[in-house]
Amino acid sequence: MKWLVGIVLGVCGLMLACVGLIVMVVIDSDAHANEIGDGGGGLRGVPSEYRPWLFKASAACKDHRELTPALLASQLWNESKFKNTHDEATSDAGAKGPAQFVDGTWATYGRDDDGNGRNSPWDIGDAVMSQGRYMCSLLGDAKSSGFGGDPRALALAGYNAGWGAVERFRGVPPIWFARRPGQAEGETYGYVKAIMADIPKFQGGGLLEVSGNGSGPDAVRRAAARMGTPYSWGGGTPAGPSTGFCDGLNGYLNGQCSASSTVGFDCSSLVQYAYWPTTHLPRVASEQYGATSGRAVSRSELKPGDLLFWSKGGSGSIYHVAMYAGDGNVLHAPRTGRNVELQPLTSAMPESDYFGATRP
Structure with missing residues (x-):
């Protein structure tokens, strides 16, 4: 310094x-x-209504070099395919909106970021900014944890399975892990792998x-x-x-x-x-x-x-x-x-x- x-x-x-x-x-x-280059900071293949919020959510995080707009876009794609209607973006577990928040997590991270007078996981601005806040917090946990592996992967695992699961395995939960009884094994493992693999698809010079x-x-x-x-x-x-x-x-x-x-x-x-x-x-x-x-x-x-x-x-x-x-x-x-x-x-x-x- x-x-x-x-x-x-x-x-x-x-x-x-x-x-x-x-x-x-x-x-x-x-x-x-270590600054992100043109390819890492831009976006492609993202609906126009999401673009400004993805840039804003990335910029608001102190770890913005890791929490790039492309990573957030890849996560949204794997969560909801950029859908934000009740029929298309409600999971069996009750997760809602394009960033798939459950009520308890939304109560902590949800805000009326788009200023329309309501705090809603269905509003694109609210959802993306809250996604960014939650991921930024998880990245901080990952970096201070001392666990091995890419902090981005650890944060994504925490987003999907809860940070407790990451602490339990001191890393991304293994392929045999199931978040809850009756759930298919490997969901978190596959979630992290898919998002990390898809990041380049969304990178571009804007x-x-x-x-x-x-x-x-x-x-x-x-x-x-x-x-x-x-x-x-x-x-x-x-x-x-x-x-x-x-x-x-x-x-x-x-x-x-x-x-x-x-x-x-x-x-x-x-x-x-x-x-x-x-x-x-x-x-x-x-x-x-x-x-x-x-x-x-x-x-x-x-x-x-x-x-x-x-x-x-x-x-x-x-x-x-x-x-x-x-x-x-x-x-x-x-x-x-x-x-x-x-x-x-x-x-x-x-x-x-x-x-x-x-x-x-």
Whole structure:
């Protein structure tokens, strides 16, 4: 571990200049070496209504490198085939919804994550986020247990059979194990094996494919692996997403402070994260412009990885930064209530505020 002191924590918001706060953060010097690549962080073969929740559930877990969106998607597929009707997603044991929660477990992990006023295992947002919370807790148990084997497999076994069964066998229960009298043997063993085997089927680069080599394309690929991660004012570090803060004006959603409980990125932390393995950019959007303004790029010559800036009047009023992703699109963290996403350059931010582009 190494201490980085005096990093300026800059945060970006729509129609507002970045603000700064001097903080001390701890960065794992090896964090980027283990970071999920483009293939590991994206998704394919997943219904559109599940995608944002899978990214959000993964990002909310401190062990997000293990609890990837693809692992959660594979688990959902094996639990319910992404079904969420009472007829299609109710088991003989009374498990309900796409993530197959029994009432007792839902009472612990269930939340109204989609904000529709009900806490229901049948609602996709509620179910996926609760699945993520439960799996994240089990991953923590697995890592601290001292048991052998892949912590992901141990967590999956705990999800299916209960953590007590994992403790009993000090690992994934054997093939002859049955969860309860009269149940077929090997269900938990097969459950874990199937989910782990199916993870590659759901891995992908999401909506963005980036060609070429070099720091620019590499940075876009790294950021693309975080598509779907929530915006969090003040959140995000070079090591990954984190909770942010509210400053009296920014970070609020529907009148409530959202940033302090949202694990994610703001516009400039996403850019800093994307480039950090090779290029250590400043934290604030205006300072990122200052650090790269000597390499200005015209709009007609943009390449993947170039930084684009929006301002309300000069370099001192820059309020947003995004990365050019190719084909006229930008990859960015737009604002509170949105996720890291791909948008056309012409509509990502007010066209009249476009200030210019640079190449790190």
